[in-house]
Amino acid sequence: MKEQVFNIQSEEEFIKVALQVFKHQFTNNKVYRSFCDLLYVHPSDVTSIEQIPFLPIEFFKTKKILSSTDKVQETFSSSGTTGSITSKHLVTDLSWYEESYLNGFKHFYGNIEEYVVLALLPNYLERKGSSLVYMANDLIKKSKQAESGFYLDNLDELTKKLIDLDRKGQKILLIGVSFALLDLIEKHTFNLKNTIIMETGGMKGRRKELVRHELHAILSKGFGVKKIHSEYGMTELLSQGYSKGNGIFNCPPWMRFLTRDTEDSLTILPKEKSGGINVIDLANYNSCSFIATQDLGKIHTDNSFEIIGRFDNSDIRGCNLMVL
Structure with missing residues (x-):
């Protein structure tokens, strides 16, 4: 099947x-x-x-x-406020998930090996059971790029790497939770030419929630890019929808x-x-x-x-x- x-x-x-x-x-x-x-x-x-x-x-x-x-094989769980009941997705065959996100990425963005993958997912890294971290970790490995990796609070190091790689013409995927991307552009203003900025949504209680077009306008200006990409996924799904701008999403076949x-x-x-x-x-x-x-x-x-x-x-x- x-x-x-x-x-x-x-x-x-x-x-x-x-x-x-x-x-x-x-x-x-x-x-x-x-x-x-x-x-x-x-x-x-x-x-x-x-x-x-x-x-x-x-x-x-x-x-x-x-x-x-x-x-x-794996239990993915949602993030939740203290004391709240979280969703649990019981996965008996991880190869379904892996094929889904790898084929989905290829469908929308091409060969993962062309990209340096930088993941700015602090709140997800701080807990167990995140399907997003599982996907990002595998994309980092599959990129086969030594520069790919996760970032937690080391924003200065991430800033330098982003600027240096982008200037060299390297294709970059920076995937991050909204509040962390805002933290990054408050420390530094960018003018990126070869980087996809992909937000995964959510302030996770760290900042005031913003409507998408307002968030994207701030991020576009801060990173110096025309469009902000988005990923639509959740614990209960093994596939993702992607938006290449304007909040319009498409899903794989x-x-x-x-x-x-x-x-x-x-x-x-x-x-x-x-x-x-x-x-x-x-x-x-x-x-x-x-x-x-x-x-x-x-x-x-x-x-x-x-x-x-x-x-x-x-x-x-x-x-x-x-x-x-």
């Missing part, structure tokens, strides 16, 4: 494989099966991806979401985004209508590929998407199945 997922070439192939994955997870994932049963949905009645039930993402906080009986009605979570909206974000991530073959997130967004006719906010808990309606 892995070969089928990562070689999807058309919408027809995506739908065919998604329906196969749904059938597999309905059969092998006890939590997801119970959820589908409560909705009276059976694979024999499902002929389109819009009819597939999307499991509320909150289930990853309280249930073991598994479609495999294999031993768990094995991933798809839909919007649901905020008043009726079982109703899928047409494109260009804002609603709750549902994600199909076929790389989640051994957990659950059909997830209703807490993000709000809009899907465009070309399948690109925007994230426009998040639900408050009080806004989540139409899902009284959380007692499962």
